[in-house]
Amino acid sequence: MMEATKNKKTPVAIAIVLALGVVLGIAILRTDKAKPAGDEHGHAQSAAPADDEHHGRKGSEGHAHEAGHEDKEHHATAAQAAPQTGPHGGKLFTQEGFGLELTIFETDVEPEFRLYLYRDGKPLAPHQATVTVTLQRLGREAETFRFKPEKDYLKGVGVVAEPHSFEVAIQARSAGKDYAFGFEQVEGRVQLSETQLKQNGIEIATAGPARIASSLQLLGEVRLNQDRTVLVTPRLAGLVESVAANAGDRVRRGQVLAVLSSQALADQRGELLAAQKRLALARTSHEREKKLFEDKISAEQDYLQARQAFQEAEIAAESARQKLAALGAAATPSTQGLTRLEIRSPIDGVVIEKKISVGEALKEDAPIFQVADLSSVWVELAVPARDLGQLAIGASALVKASAFEAQAQGRLSYVGALIGEQNRSAVARVVLPNPKGLWRPGLPVQVTLKGDEAQVPVAVAVDAVQTLRAWSVVFGRYGQQFEARPVELGRSDGRFVEVIKGLNAGEAYAARNSFLIKADIGKAGAEHDH
Structure with missing residues (x-):
């Protein structure tokens, strides 16, 4: 009984196994029909002539001949997979024995395309092919470069402007066949x-x-107003008897800064005194001869001689007086003697520098004081050559101190005519009012020059x-x-x-x-x- 039951179950199990096999076979067949023939990424491959695109980019290898082309042109396309590096460091493309290496050369020249040709891995003369390169940049019209043979390469006509970020399409024709390559390079993009x-x-x-x-916007430095700065010299050699001013003192015009004892001054004053005495005598003689001539007692010749002597004495006395005035010395000697020379300030200002001490023997041209009027100062600027076209005399300038909070308005008064050899800049100058003495020479400042x-x-x-x-x-x-x-x-x-x-x-x-x-x-x- 048990054996009979076992025999009945055997055909049922076989039937179930057969049914499962049929179902699996149908599923497999349907799956194969759903999947197109192609590569592992699911991109269909066809023998039909087409631009073998891979992710939207041209294929680098493989080509198709269309029977419909009577001239039997060779239509080739190039992949945009990363190209190889050529012997000259450029991007190398090869197809059916033809090779092309594209470089951008920019050593000591504006960036330019240089293109090298190969046949079966060996260099090919540049005149053996004609090539055009088309660049497509973001937001720009396409740029086409043509090439001309030069030495062992083809040189692109035109400059390859920065940035070198673009899609590149290369069309080449060699030995009656056409080739197309392409790639993309990205620079400075996100x-x-x-x-x-x-x-x-x-x-x-x-x-x-x-x-x-x-x-x-320029950097500058406060400087002395050289139009209001004076170097004081004694103009006569002498010995320093006293000094009445020190560096930093504010002085008035005509104020005594120092006193010298000068023998040369004594000589000049002695010459003036002698000329004045001769003038007085000549005046008396002239008046006497004039009266005698008018009374017809003296001859006219005597009168004329007396008048000439009087005029010459006037000239000599005036000359001696002018010499003393030029030296800054009083024509009338003081009670302290003929040698006393008083050095006075020629302007209102501040003593910036003092180079004199009591007992020192000075030469006539020795600078002993520097006095500057600081009621106005200069701000000197170094202006790059490229910015000179923006400057106009009289332009408003805002000056700000770098060391503390302060600003003032001034005017551009001068722009230099020469460009410095080292810094390739011209000197410009702003005149800045300084009534409170806030802007001290040597202070670094920031200057904003405003134009129209x-x-x-x-x-x-x-x-x-x-x-x-x-x-x-x-x-x-x-x-x-x-x-x-x-x-x-x-x-x-x-x-x-x-x-x-x-x-x-x-x-x-x-x-x-x-x-x-x-x-x-x-x-x-x-x-x-x-």
Whole structure:
């Protein structure tokens, strides 16, 4: 009985196993039909002639011949997988024996394309192929470069402007066949979503025209007003008897600074006294001869001789008096003698320097005092050559002290005509009123020179400008991409700055907190890739 039951169960088990096998087979067949033939990533592969795209980029190897092409042209495409590095350090592309190496050369020249050709791994003469390279940058029209043979390479006609961040399409023709290669390189670029922009407080603005009251920020130093500074010299050799002023003393014009004993002064005064005596005698003789001539007692000749002697005596006396005046000495000697020479201040001011002591023997040209009128001072500036066009005589200048809280208004009075060989700058000068003596010579200051307002075609916020590598850059926005745009800047009023070159009107850019984008690019390790 048990054996009979066992025999009945055996066919049932076999039937179940067979049914399961059929179900699994159907499932497998359906799965194979659903999956197209292709690579492991699920990209369909077809023998039909097409641009073998991989993730939207052209394929580097493999080609297809279309039977419909009567001229039997060779249509090749190149992959955008990372190209190999060639013998000259450039990007190397090869296909069916033809090779092409693209480099950007910028040693002692503006960046330029240089292209080397190969056939079966061996160098190929540059005239054996014609090549064009097309660059597509974010937010820009395509740039096409043509090439001309030079030495052992093809040289691109034109400058490859920074940044070197673009999609590159290369079209080449050699030995009757056409080749196409392509790649993309990214430099100074980062992607940020709207959420990230809001979280970081990055504001977006549009570059466009603006009215800018130009201003120039410069460093300067307070100097003595050389138009109001005098070096005092004795003008006669002598011995110092007394000194009445010291450095730092405020003095008035005509105030005695020192007293010298000078033998040369005694000689000059003696000459004046003698001339005055001769003049008095000549005057008496002239008056007497004149009266005798009028009374017809004396001859006219005697009168004329007396008049000539009198005139000569007048001239001699006046000459002696003028010599003493030129020396700053009184014509009338004091009761203390003919040798006393009083050194007086020629202007109102402050004694800046004193180089005299009692008992010292001085030469006539020795500088003994420096007196400066500090009611006004100069602020000297070093202006870079590129900024000279913004300066105008009479421009308003705001001067701020670096050492303490103080500011004052002045006027630009002078711009030097020469450029320094070392610093490539010209000297400019601001005249600054100093009634309270606050602005002391030697004090470092910051100066803002303001010019006239001007309408500029393209301007951006000052906060938008950052420094990346050796460039001044603005981060342009293109979709969710931000890319550094090297810019040439012009006038600025502290809020906006003129963009002369590098950014077009209507382009969006990061106006506020742009330094965060610079930080993200730094973290990403932005390269200068050739």
